[in-house]
Amino acid sequence: MARGVAGPEIERLIQLLARLPGLGPRSARRASLALLQKREGLLVPLAEAMRVAAERVVVCSTCGNVDTSDPCAVCADPSRDPSILVVVEDVSDLWALERAGALHVRYHVLGGVLSALDGIGPEQLDIAGLIARAQDPAVREVIVALPATVDGQTTAHYLTEALAELPVSVTRLAHGVPVGGELDYLDEGTLSAALKRRTAV
Amino acid sequence: MTDDTGAGPRVTRLLLQDFRSWATLDLAPRAAVVALVGENGAGKTNLIEAISLFAPGRGLRRADFAAMARHGAPGFTVSLTIEGVYGSHRLGTATTRAGEGRTRICRIDGAPASSPAAFGEHVRLVWLTPDLDALFRGPAGDRRRFLDRLVLAVDAEHGARVSALERALRTRNRLLEEDGEPRWLDAVEREAAELGVAVAAARRETVGRLDGLVAETQDPASPFPFARLGLEGEIDDLVASLPAVDAEDRYRALLREGRGRDRAAGRTLTGPQASDLAVRHGPKDIPAHLASTGEQKALLVGLVLAHARLVATMTGIAPLVLLDEVAAHLDPRRRAALYDELLRLAGQVWLTGADRGLFDELANRADIVAVGDGRATPLGA
Numbered sequence: 001m002a003r004g005v006a007g008p009e010i011e012r013l014i015q016l017l018a019r020l021p022g023l024g025p026r027s028a029r030r031a032s033l034a035l036l037q038k039r040e041g042l043l044v045p046l047a048e049a050m051r052v053a054a055e056r057v058v059v060c061s062t063c064g065n066v067d068t069s070d071p072c073a074v075c076a077d078p079s080r081d082p083s084i085l086v087v088v089e090d091v092s093d094l095w096a097l098e099r100a101g102a103l104h105v106r107y108h109v110l111g112g113v114l115s116a117l118d119g120i121g122p123e124q125l126d127i128a129g130l131i132a133r134a135q136d137p138a139v140r141e142v143i144v145a146l147p148a149t150v151d152g153q154t155t156a157h158y159l160t161e162a163l164a165e166l167p168v169s170v171t172r173l174a175h176g177v178p179v180g181g182e183l184d185y186l187d188e189g190t191l192s193a194a195l196k197r198r199t200a201v
Numbered sequence: 202m203t204d205d206t207g208a209g210p211r212v213t214r215l216l217l218q219d220f221r222s223w224a225t226l227d228l229a230p231r232a233a234v235v236a237l238v239g240e241n242g243a244g245k246t247n248l249i250e251a252i253s254l255f256a257p258g259r260g261l262r263r264a265d266f267a268a269m270a271r272h273g274a275p276g277f278t279v280s281l282t283i284e285g286v287y288g289s290h291r292l293g294t295a296t297t298r299a300g301e302g303r304t305r306i307c308r309i310d311g312a313p314a315s316s317p318a319a320f321g322e323h324v325r326l327v328w329l330t331p332d333l334d335a336l337f338r339g340p341a342g343d344r345r346r347f348l349d350r351l352v353l354a355v356d357a358e359h360g361a362r363v364s365a366l367e368r369a370l371r372t373r374n375r376l377l378e379e380d381g382e383p384r385w386l387d388a389v390e391r392e393a394a395e396l397g398v399a400v401a402a403a404r405r406e407t408v409g410r411l412d413g414l415v416a417e418t419q420d421p422a423s424p425f426p427f428a429r430l431g432l433e434g435e436i437d438d439l440v441a442s443l444p445a446v447d448a449e450d451r452y453r454a455l456l457r458e459g460r461g462r463d464r465a466a467g468r469t470l471t472g473p474q475a476s477d478l479a480v481r482h483g484p485k486d487i488p489a490h491l492a493s494t495g496e497q498k499a500l501l502v503g504l505v506l507a508h509a510r511l512v513a514t515m516t517g518i519a520p521l522v523l524l525d526e527v528a529a530h531l532d533p534r535r536r537a538a539l540y541d542e543l544l545r546l547a548g549q550v551w552l553t554g555a556d557r558g559l560f561d562e563l564a565n566r567a568d569i570v571a572v573g574d575g576r577a578t579p580l581g582a
């Protein structure tokens with residue numbers, strides 16, 4: 001690997017960018033060069049935006065979302081349906097569901113899923129916070145939107161049990177045919193899940 | 202070389218680079234049966250191992266990809282041209298050193314494939330290696346692995362299900378050991394029960410179909426005795442006698458009742474991981490492990506050939522059949538019968554053997570390739 005192409009300040013920039021998800025050393029180098037070449041148009045505004053974000057970012061003490069205010073914009077939005085809570089593993093899942101925009105509701109970020117093999121137990125996740133929120137009489141339904149992995153599903157079963165004594169209904173995301181999906185392109189697992197969980201029309 | 206115009210898929214070109222003992226290889230077989238002849242250590246098994254990489258998993262030796270690169274080489278490349286019913290396709294797989302680790306690359310017709318599973322659209326594989334010679338008298342774990350490979354060849358999801366079940370059971374064992382919260386244990390047992398019943402049901406389906414196919418096609422005159430297949434295990438009995446939902450509930454209850462026992466054992470004692478594939482020598486009606494060594498080999502060959510036919514029926518793709526050192530263990534009568542059966546299969550067959558004389562009966566009907574000194578040389582028929 002060529003060394004000493006750039007000074008230590010620029011090398012540091014490249015190394016930091018390379019730690020971002022989706023970027024490797026090679027793409028970090030390209031991104032750095034693009035920033036440096038567009039100093040006024042890109043680098044300076046980006047640095048300023050990052051400085052402001054770094055100063056103001058907080059984790060919402062209600063739902064675990066990341067925002068510049070606590071409670072976050074989602075929790076503070078009075079137009080959202082207070083009867084539904086959607087449980088997600090991570091902030092990225094919350095953002096993904098918000099992008100989908102199917103439900104105008106509030107969320108609860110667990111901060112992971114149960115994994116005995118990786119040493120993540122119930123006390124590491126914000127389960128107590130979820131149970132406290134689900135006790136609000138306004139909440140009627142908790143939607144468990146966790147990944148379809150062994151750990152994700154185990155966590156879903158756990159939450160279902162943990163919420164069993166509250167007067168809320170616990171539901172889960174459907175597994176099945178993607179929107180616009182051709183059946184003959186789907187794998188057998190997805191097809192059989194879709195058949196098993198078929199719904200009346 | 203012999204030109205044979207059968208219908209099944211066949212490899213018409215095999216290119217290797219830095220794969221195990223092979224620096225390079227360029228082989229262009231034409232026939233429906235390819236016999237590799239060479240001394241021990243000549244690289245015959247390495248050659249068919251390269252072909253086996255186009256099946257799900259880690260090939261017929263179940264080796265690490267890192268170990269497959271030739272000594273001192275950074276990675277390897279294997280490329281196949283496969284002539285199928287719908288034309289010819291180039292499949293390639295390679296490992297390269299990228300950054301810290303190695304990455305595996307898969308390509309189909311020059312374009313990147315999302316995963317090795319995509320090869321299944323073009324090629325299916327079935328194999329028999331000397332490792333399996335002790336299958337019937339060896340540990341049940343070997344038979345389960347053999348069984349799961351049979352299932353995987355017709356049901357691509359089976360591998361993911363089995364590894365998910367393993368993870369769920371490892372999680373349960375860890376929670377038992379660490380005295381985890383009961384509710385957490387309940388949750389993981391519920392997940393394990395769903396997965397366990399799915400695994401057992403998939404195995405039952407394949408074993409049932411294979412046993413049915415063997416029963417339909419049994420020929421009392423064949424030198425390959427037919428096998429009777431069954432599954433033995435608590436969960437297999439549940440799946441056989443109850444609807445899936447009830448089997449899940451029952452298995453869950455068994456797991457819950459067995460916590461103390463499993464905690465003491467350090468593992469989960471009921472479930473698909475404790476099942477066994479029971480094979481009987483059909484004509485003699487005795488358990489396979491009581492048959493003679495030669496009969497066991499003949500049973501195994503018959504089973505693998507029946508499986509090849511089952512894969513062809515269920516997937517619509519006749520599999521390539523790789524038989525490592527199979528001919529040497531059979532008497533001349535069985536060997537001749539084996540060759541007749543192989544020539545009746547729709548897919549191409551690759552055989553290995555140390556002695557050219559083993560393949561005399563195949564003369565004019567197969568490509569005989571001499572393997573040695575890092576080269577593969579087609580011999581005139």
